[in-house]
Amino acid sequence: MKKIIVAIDGYSSCGKSTIAKALAKYAGYTYVDTGAMYRAIGLYTLRHGLKEQADIVAALPNIQVGFVQVDGVQHVTLNGEDVESQIRTLEAGNCASRISQIKEVRAYLVAQQQAMGEEKGIVMDGRDIGTVVFPKAELKLFLTASPEVRAQRRFDELVSKGEQPNYDEVLADVNDRDYRDTHRAESPLKQANDAVVVDNSFMTPDEQMKLIYSIFEKACK
Secondary structure, eight states, rough: OOOEOOOOOOOEOOOOOHHHHHHHHHHHHEEEEHHHHHHHHHHHHHHHOSSHHHHHHHHGGGGGEEEETTTTTEEEETEEEEEEGGGOOOOHHHHHHHHTHHHHHHHHHHHHHHHHHHTOEEEEEESSSSIITTOOEEOOOOEEEEHHHHHHHHHHHHTTTTOOOOHHHHHHHHHHHHHHHOOOSSSSOOTTTTTTEEOOOOOOOHHHHHHHHHHHHHHHO
């Protein structure tokens, strides 16, 4: 069976990373979490107090984002440090959403992402994978779910990590991120014309993966 590029885009808290990881394991492909790459740069800017766009752009040569396997799970590194847990906070997520609007940041990471896909056999998720990073990907998926469902998922995730979130604040954050992602000047989140849309608002994990595995198998033929 031929190897292909799978591009997965969609709104925040749609389970893109979970789905992409499962599909990559199923196919024996490499998984790349592009959102984590933006979160890592966002974390760097938070740690160094960088707020001005010019300062963030100037710091890019000093930022190295990578991936390592820890007990079979992919973790993100920032200049060699495992920052997987630090980048998963609301603060890091919001910062990632803001810095992703900077064209120099996007160009810096898109070049790295495209290099990762040269040999194909890759599953990559993010906001502009099927429209910008791999516009010729053999399979493009666009994931969506209602804001309320996504807010509840995010709320439950934060609670499981020992945090005490407020649902209304989480929902407001989801809506704010949707607006920023779809209205930014650089590579806004949008559905590629040839993407397969999957609304998983009311799907069980097993139901959605059965559907996605089927879509993948057809794309490989």
